[in-house]
Amino acid sequence: MKQWKNALRAAFPCTIPVLMGYLFAGMAFGVLFRSKGYHFGWAALMSLLVYAGSMQFVAVNFFVPGISLLSVAFMTLMVNIRHVFYGLSMLRKFEGMGKKKLYMIFSLTDETYSLLCASEPPHGVDRGLFFFCIALLDQLYWIAGSMAGGLAGELITFDTTGIDFTLTALFVVIFVEQWLSTKNHWPALIGLGAAGICLVIFGQENFILPSMIVMLCVLMAFRKKETKGEEA
Amino acid sequence: MTLGVGESVLVILLIAAVTFLTRAFPFLVFPSGKPVPRTVKYLGEVLPSAVIGMLVVYCLKGVTPLTWPYGIPEILAVAAVIGLHVWKRNNLISICGGTAFYMVLVQVFFCK
Numbered sequence: 431m432k433q434w435k436n437a438l439r440a441a442f443p444c445t446i447p448v449l450m451g452y453l454f455a456g457m458a459f460g461v462l463f464r465s466k467g468y469h470f471g472w473a474a475l476m477s478l479l480v481y482a483g484s485m486q487f488v489a490v491n492f493f494v495p496g497i498s499l500l501s502v503a504f505m506t507l508m509v510n511i512r513h514v515f516y517g518l519s520m521l522r523k524f525e526g527m528g529k530k531k532l533y534m535i536f537s538l539t540d541e542t543y544s545l546l547c548a549s550e551p552p553h554g555v556d557r558g559l560f561f562f563c564i565a566l567l568d569q570l571y572w573i574a575g576s577m578a579g580g581l582a583g584e585l586i587t588f589d590t591t592g593i594d595f596t597l598t599a600l601f602v603v604i605f606v607e608q609w610l611s612t613k614n615h616w617p618a619l620i621g622l623g624a625a626g627i628c629l630v631i632f633g634q635e636n637f638i639l640p641s642m643i644v645m646l647c648v649l650m651a652f653r654k655k656e657t658k659g660e661e662a
Numbered sequence: 663m664t665l666g667v668g669e670s671v672l673v674i675l676l677i678a679a680v681t682f683l684t685r686a687f688p689f690l691v692f693p694s695g696k697p698v699p700r701t702v703k704y705l706g707e708v709l710p711s712a713v714i715g716m717l718v719v720y721c722l723k724g725v726t727p728l729t730w731p732y733g734i735p736e737i738l739a740v741a742a743v744i745g746l747h748v749w750k751r752n753n754l755i756s757i758c759g760g761t762a763f764y765m766v767l768v769q770v771f772f773c774k
Binding site: 443444446447450466467468472475476479480481482485489492493494495497499502503506507510511512513514515516517518519520521522524525526531535536538540543544547589590591592593595596597598599600601602603604605606607608610612616617618619620621622623624625626629634637638641642645646649650652653 | 663664665670671672673674675676677678680681682684685686687688689692694698701702704705706707708709710711712713714715716717718719720721722723724735736739740743744747748753754756757758760761764765767768769
């Protein structure tokens with residue numbers, strides 16, 4: 431029990447940026463879903479079972495008569511395909527987490543992935559529990575936000591324009607943090623460059639998959655060069 | 663609601679299943695206990711930096727450099743976040759400060 435408390439106490443500060451981002455993004459989703467006639471319970475159910483930020487916004491459009499399940503599955507696959515690669519960095523991290531591993535895999539959103547990459551538990555805190563608490567807190571924020579949006583989204587009277595910048599700022603901070611803590615800046619630059627170029631070529635709706643492919647190819651080419659350098 | 667309850671639940675379950683499969687894919691291909699190929703290990707190490715670079719671009723994809731406001735609020739706010747972070751190295755200060763700055767920019771100075 432004490433271990434849990436320690437892990438939770440260590441994990442919470444790491445998740446505050448996601449707390450702000452998810453509460454408001456979740457609310458926006460709840461409001462949108464309700465505008466299609468699905469009350470807050472539905473928003474909560476979706477955030478509980480699906481738990482995928484941008485996907486849930488896309489998914490709102492699936493709830494129309496005559497939608498084919500095949501196209502639902504295909505669209506979901508296309509929007510979420512980037513997640514196929516995230517686990518590669520987590521194979522070691524999730525090892526030995528027992529039953530919690532399944533939840534860690536389920537809850538691997540962009541934001542949780544970024545936090546898991548960027549955070550290490552303080553001394554004396556169980557690593558697995560620490561990661562699990564980060565993942566769990568993040569999803570709770572998301573569920574709470576989407577329920578609040580579905581219940582009372584229109585009660586927010588102050589102007590929240592621009593608050594979605596929280597998540598942008600989160601990724602920028604993690605980017606800077608990684609930049610400052612490593613000497614090899616190529617992977618970061620390759621990620622920025624591949625995504626930037628693909629955004630221009632493929633447009634904002636379709637650039638993520640090509641970006642991932644270009645990134646993987648360039649990173650692999652780099653490895654070949656590096657190993658060759660070592661051999662020579 | 664435009665679909666029935668059963669049908670709506672079915673759609674949600676389908677989206678949930680496909681989403682979970684995309685996240686589980688690497689763990690299915692490389693189950694724990696078995697040695698992971700060196701190439702995959704290498705990718706696991708370099709991907710986080712690259713993916714986070716990509717996510718920064720993903721968040722900024724809606725910026726319109728050729729029409730008003732020309733991405734100026736985003737450039738200023740991202741610069742503020744970087745500056746704050748290099749200076750203080752505190753996640754919360756950088757994120758809250760940057761977001762507040764951006765909100766002022768888009769609500770006061772760059773209204774549509």
